[in-house]
């Protein structure tokens with residue numbers, strides 16, 4: 002098997018055993034990027050030189066007898082919303098074209114410390130706002146299963162990179178489903194850790210109270226290894242949790258659901274869901290039962306209001322978070338011809354630098370926070386948020402995990418929803434509640450829809466700091482399905 | 498921008514109108530590091546050298562709250578008799594301005610850390626209680642300098658430069674409730690309040706409260722209502738009031754200006770006005786009638802502040818002696834009148850006198866030097882008393898030398914001159930300038946004999962019993978000794994030598 006089709010744990014083991022060098026692994030992946038990314042467009046920036054340099058450093062450390070972690074030398078694609086000192090960081094926006102940050106995000110630092118080799122930065126919806134990666138100022142990323150379809154979003158570059166074997170691992174951020182939905186529609190694993198379980202320092206903020214960095218991988222175990230590598234408390238992010246990282250790797254290896262209580266969220270399913278998605282989800286339920294899990298239906302009535310609440314809270318926070326992009330200190334600056342005031346330059350820069358979806362959300366949020374509207378919009382949305390957290394709490398008294406389809410449909414064609422924001426927003430219907438409550442949630446592949454042959458994701462939600470449960474159930478589902486399919490789902494994807 | 502020049506004389510204004518005051522004071526805390534990052538806070542560093550990703554609002558950077566600043570704010574609240582919130586949050590105040598890196602300020606909105614306090618101030622022997630509405634914690638902005646143009650303000654400037662060293666320095670905002678019923682004392686009450694607040698900050702050790710460096714900044718709200726009216730008038734907010742004297746002048750000036758407008762049938766526009774140190778006048782700034790919508794919402798990047806009640810009680814118990822209590826104690830210890838005490842406060846001399854007393858000088862002497870010669874020198878050179886290059890310990894030594902008879906007051910003044918010129922310690926100056934009193938009786942008698950020989954007329958008068966004529970002779974001795982003689986002893990000796998009983 003070629004190095005690019007190996008998973009991260011395998012590559013780590015091969016390198017540890019001295020069977021292959023980190024440089025060879027990095028080169029193989031850079032070659033793959035060169036071969037396929039002109040069609041996929043997962044990367045905004047490929048850092049071939051620095052990747053090889055990092056790989057050489059890992060090889061040298063290993064040669065010197067240093068004991069390295071399980072992911073040392075493993076290549077990774079890094080979402081271009083995390084700051085990197087040695088690579089441009091654009092957040093998919095024209096307003097940050099060519100911007101080079103003077104500091105590394107905490108996640109970036111921890112990737113480097115774990116010896117991961119950063120291949121480059123991946124495409125995303127501008128400022129992580131979107132579900133298709135079509136909102137990138139640098140053009141859309143394509144789904145490796147069907148190049149005319151979206152790879153999900155906002156972390157679509159990261160999902161496509163892993164699904165097209167350009168990298169075994171990638172980073173993402175999940176604000177309303179931006180990791181789980183792209184993972185689902187590209188047939189890979191994507192995890193949103195508990196809010197505060199991974200540091201936001203150096204993550205260019207979309208919605209501060211929701212943004213959560215998390216891993217993409219082709220296997221549950223790989224995702225757990227990456228999760229463990231970059232998670233944990235960070236003094237630079239006071240909203241990061243002071244607690245041990247849950248035992249995610251152990252849970253991924255445990256892969257056992259016997260006696261586990263699994264709740265199916267009654268509110269997610271039925272009308273508006275693609276039949277193939279519903280069918281695959283039903284199969285997953287039956288599979289879990291066959292593995293010894295006790296499946297019951299659980300009602301979470303407030304989840305119905307999650308989508309509107311999200312589309313008040315996230316834009317409100319973004320309207321403020323994105324205020325700093327004003328052309329004064331960095332990034333794009335237009336119309337500074339000596340005749341205009343600073344305020345005019347700021348306004349013109351923002352008009353030129355932000356895309357339509359970003360402007361839409363800034364306006365939505367500005368409106369929702371306005372005096373006289375605050376209580377009705379932002380205030381009410383926060384109340385819904387509390388109710389959703391209570392629904393989760395009540396549900397987790399009855400069951401150990403909750404499950405649902407990750408997204409109501411499979412990957413949609415590029416351009417189909419570009420002019421219909423409401424249709425686009427529905428892609429995150431099932432993923433948003435976990436963001437609003439801060440819970441852990443994962444998406445694992447659960448087959449292909451009959452009508453289009455495209456991947457379907459199963460979402461497994463766990464309580465706050467119950468991240469290990471996601472991995473435990475995800476790994477069990479993965480093993481049982483792979484036994485049935487005779488290998489990973491991604492094997493069925495067309496070769497590029 | 499208009500400059501209203503017509504004013505109504507203060508007394509007339511007060512006959513017709515009743516002023517209502519409000520004060521918003523910003524105090525920069527003297528913490529080592531900024532409010533939300535680790536950058537240093539020292540004043541006067543080269544522009545943009547005390548900055549980092551957080552205080553420059555680079556993409557991805559996050560704030561971390563400074564615990565020391567939170568503690569200082571709680572201590573201020575306690576000293577102002579406030580209730581300390583058991584749980585409160587920071588909030589974002591959103592508005593675009595080039596000197597504000599994030600284009601929002603992390604502040605507090607409807608959940609301030611401290612509420613409902615008061616501060617008593619004394620004016621004219623009367624105690625006025627100023628109610629404190631709230632005390633909250635926020636961050637300072639950067640500082641814009643507008644280059645070119647006539648006004649030094651942003652409009653009409655050729656270009657502007659921004660220094661972000663100040664951006665993110667912890668700032669405590671103290672807001673009073675409206676202060677009514679002060680009548681003609683309004684200007685003094687405003688000044689006394691800021692004075693008292695400043696002393697409070699100093700005694701707490703939370704800020705250097707230097708108005709001239711902007712570490713204490715004051716916005717003064719003034720409104721007038723016609724005598725007998727039930728409703729308060731429209732208020733203006735005067736910014737840029739950067740000295741105690743200016744606080745008083747700004748209030749007085751606004752009363753005079755508003756009275757003229759109202760008497761003329763005009764109406765007061767709710768607006769921000771700028772105070773001009775040179776003229777004492779205010780000019781119109783931004784109108785507040787179209788209230789800016791700051792779109793406050795709870796800061797999602799920071800955890801709520803939840804000070805444990807036991808900790809707050811501990812802070813309360815550890816508060817230092819507060820200025821009012823301290824002043825009462827010192828006044829009693831020093832045995833000075835209310836008037837003298839007030840004069841010392843106005844001159845910022847209380848701390849210096851206290852330190853001089855602590856260094857061994859009697860209170861009366863310490864006060865005499867600081868409030869006399871040194872106050873005059875400070876005034877002449879336009880420096881604050883505390884900024885004179887002279888230490889309380891040195892004054893105590895001078896006092897000691899005078900008490901021992903080694904110096905006269907006149908010589909002591911020359912020692913002070915030497916101290917101000919940086920010539921060394923009092924003893925070194927006495928030595929170097931040769932200022933010691935002529936204590937050698939023989940030397941003194943020689944001088945006296947010279948003077949008597951040169952002034953035979955006067956000497957004869959004294960011999961004849963006109964003892965008053967001895968004054969001229971003593972003067973002659975002092976002159977001949979270049980002030981180094983002990984005048985009292987010289988007089989004794991003159992009388993003795995002229996055969997007149999002293």
Ligand SMILES: [Zn+2]
Pocket residue numbers: 531534535536547548549550551552553665
């Ligand atoms: Zn800083």
